[in-house]
Amino acid sequence: MGLLSHLPSTTLYPGAALLGTTSHLAIFIRGEWHMQSPVLFWIYAFLTATIFAIINLKQGDHPFQTTFFITTSYSLGLFTSISIYRLYFHRLRSFPGPKLAALTKFWHVWQCRRGKNHLVIERLQAQYGNVIRTGPEELTIIDPSVPSTIDGPKSTCTKAVWYDFLLPEIALNTTRSVAEHDQRRKVWDKGFSSAAMREYDERVRHHAEILADRIESLSRQGKAVDVSDWFYFFTFDVMGEFAFGQGFEMLQSQKWHWAVRLLRRAMGLLGPFSAVPWLAQVAFYVLPWMWVVRDWLGMMEWCKERMGERIQRHGKGCLRRDVSHWLIEESLGRGTLERDREWLNGDAVTVVIAGSDTIAPTLVFAFYELVRNRGLQETLTRELEGVDIYDKGELAKVGLLTGVIKETMRLWPAVPTGGYRQTPDGGLEIAGSWVPGGVTIVSPRWSLGRSELAYERADEWIPERWTTKPEMVRDARGFQPFSQGRFNCVGKALAMAEMRFVIALLLTRFEVGFSTEERGERLVGELRDQFTASPGALELEFRVRVGSHSCKFLPQHSIKASL
Numbered sequence: 001m002g003l004l005s006h007l008p009s010t011t012l013y014p015g016a017a018l019l020g021t022t023s024h025l026a027i028f029i030r031g032e033w034h035m036q037s038p039v040l041f042w043i044y045a046f047l048t049a050t051i052f053a054i055i056n057l058k059q060g061d062h063p064f065q066t067t068f069f070i071t072t073s074y075s076l077g078l079f080t081s082i083s084i085y086r087l088y089f090h091r092l093r094s095f096p097g098p099k100l101a102a103l104t105k106f107w108h109v110w111q112c113r114r115g116k117n118h119l120v121i122e123r124l125q126a127q128y129g130n131v132i133r134t135g136p137e138e139l140t141i142i143d144p145s146v147p148s149t150i151d152g153p154k155s156t157c158t159k160a161v162w163y164d165f166l167l168p169e170i171a172l173n174t175t176r177s178v179a180e181h182d183q184r185r186k187v188w189d190k191g192f193s194s195a196a197m198r199e200y201d202e203r204v205r206h207h208a209e210i211l212a213d214r215i216e217s218l219s220r221q222g223k224a225v226d227v228s229d230w231f232y233f234f235t236f237d238v239m240g241e242f243a244f245g246q247g248f249e250m251l252q253s254q255k256w257h258w259a260v261r262l263l264r265r266a267m268g269l270l271g272p273f274s275a276v277p278w279l280a281q282v283a284f285y286v287l288p289w290m291w292v293v294r295d296w297l298g299m300m301e302w303c304k305e306r307m308g309e310r311i312q313r314h315g316k317g318c319l320r321r322d323v324s325h326w327l328i329e330e331s332l333g334r335g336t337l338e339r340d341r342e343w344l345n346g347d348a349v350t351v352v353i354a355g356s357d358t359i360a361p362t363l364v365f366a367f368y369e370l371v372r373n374r375g376l377q378e379t380l381t382r383e384l385e386g387v388d389i390y391d392k393g394e395l396a397k398v399g400l401l402t403g404v405i406k407e408t409m410r411l412w413p414a415v416p417t418g419g420y421r422q423t424p425d426g427g428l429e430i431a432g433s434w435v436p437g438g439v440t441i442v443s444p445r446w447s448l449g450r451s452e453l454a455y456e457r458a459d460e461w462i463p464e465r466w467t468t469k470p471e472m473v474r475d476a477r478g479f480q481p482f483s484q485g486r487f488n489c490v491g492k493a494l495a496m497a498e499m500r501f502v503i504a505l506l507l508t509r510f511e512v513g514f515s516t517e518e519r520g521e522r523l524v525g526e527l528r529d530q531f532t533a534s535p536g537a538l539e540l541e542f543r544v545r546v547g548s549h550s551c552k553f554l555p556q557h558s559i560k561a562s563l
């Protein structure tokens with residue numbers, strides 16, 4: 001090291017650049033490095049400080065300047081080598097796409113800075129076609145056959161690096177180990193058995209009744225209802241109940257709970273930074289005070305505390321079972337409660353996000369479309385006449401109701417672009433292209449739902465394509481709103497029952513229309529893709545129907561208490 005202060009710059013700087021190139025070709029070119037990024041960051045900072053100290057100690061010339069040039073030369077060597085490799089020698093070099101995207105994922109971060117990844121991909125598709133290289137190791141493929149290839153029963157794909165986002169916490173949907181996932185899934189499945197579902201259904205109905213009464217109260221005061229608030233209040237309250245046995249009381253207070261607000265802000269991190277999970281890891285360790293990182297860590301901490309509290313309450317006279325009940329029981333049964341805390345904490349984050357942030361946007365967009373299509377709203381309301389909406393089985397038989405939900409999930413998917421998979425080591429043929437191993441595959445629901453390959457008049461919301469006009473679905477393979485195969489949504493049945501009931505209840509009680517001149521401009525214009533869809537505001541007018549269903553489920557005294 002003492003040599004440093006004596007070597008002439010003509011040797012020192014090219015030597016550092018050569019070291020950079022060598023470290024790429026010998027080390028970084030292989031394997032995944034994103035989880036090591038905080039360590040690499042600190043090693044780099046430490047070596048820079050050491051070089052500076054040595055030059056200073058040996059009284060070399062311009063220690064600051066020399067250190068700067070050495071580290072810059074190293075970085076130049078490293079990044080030039082990476083760039084040349086990615087552009088001219090990489091296995092994906094022949095796939096079309098923006099050159100900058102092939103060079104670095106930072107390009108994608110910049111494109112997604114306003115949380116509009118769904119539109120970024122739409123633009124790329126218009127320019128490059130259905131197979132696009134959207135990152136150095138990433139392909140976005142828009143074809144109805146892709147979901148079954150990457151997620152179907154015979155798929156050998158695993159979850160991509162994106163799923164390391166939550167680490168060091170680990171959860172059912174973020175573990176990248178198939179064996180761990182399958183084992184954990186068995187535990188989760190117990191929390192969604194028919195018996196468990198009956199208990200959740202009861203809570204869904206209870207909260208839906210409160211929601212309808214709140215809306216009626218606003219309507220009688222002549223006020224508009226911002227459904228982008230109210231459907232979130234509802235779904236988060238329900239989720240709190242079935243996840244931890246305690247709601248957030250937002251329907252009661254008519255205000256956002258601070259933790260839910262925090263969670264929604266934290267999800268903003270997934271808009272731009274989904275593209276570079278390694279940068280998020282660096283930020284978690286190096287910049288925990290940065291606003292959006294602070295929100296994310298705060299949200300994780302809050303979920304952890306809820307799980308901690310739930311564990312404390314476990315077995316202490318609580319008769320109603322929630323999802324946490326089954327997770328805690330499993331750990332207690334094995335005597336591994338303490339060892340499983342990372343799993344329990346991670347699963348708490350999963351249930352909070354997956355259990356509410358998906359149903360709420362779907363309900364918001366379903367009502368947006370029902371208001372834009374008043375004729376269909378009336379047809380559906382008529383079909384619901386005479387149906388006992390409290391009978392889950394009967395409600396499931398109303399084809400048009402299911403059609404409305406499916407069509408909404410097609411055009412306005414709750415998970416617009418997320419769900420990244422990684423090809424197996426030996427590679428895989430996807431939609432007619434041979435894709436080498438270790439490549440991230442993106443199959444964006446937003447673009448697939450709008451593909452003319454799969455749907456006739458793909459841009460239009462036509463629920464009958466799922467009922468009386470099946471010819472309007474050209475290729476149903478691409479329609480997987482809840483995913484499929486081993487990683488499919490564990491909450492699908494609950495979500496469908498919840499959405500069916502809320503739509504049926506509100507339509508039988510209210511006639512719904514736009515409340516102002518606005519026609520959903522904010523809703524769509526401010527829609528953000530942050531793994532889940534986050535819609536803008538939508539103010540609607542709910543007019544009470546004459547002779548509408550009165551509240552059947554909620555006891556009168558509790559309705560009064562809630563108003």
Ligand code: HEM
Nearest residue numbers: 172173354355358359414419481482483487489490491495
């Ligand atoms: C409209 C409602 C919903 C939609 C559209 C939806 C969609 C999805 C999708 C697309 C996935 C796969 C994600 C991935 O590949 O990373 C998924 C997984 C999952 N969902 Fe849902 N979901 C909904 C509601 C729910 C509800 C109510 C719950 C209840 C807790 C839930 C819990 C989960 C869990 C735990 C997973 C991970 C499953 C696994 O990896 O085995 N979801 N969901």
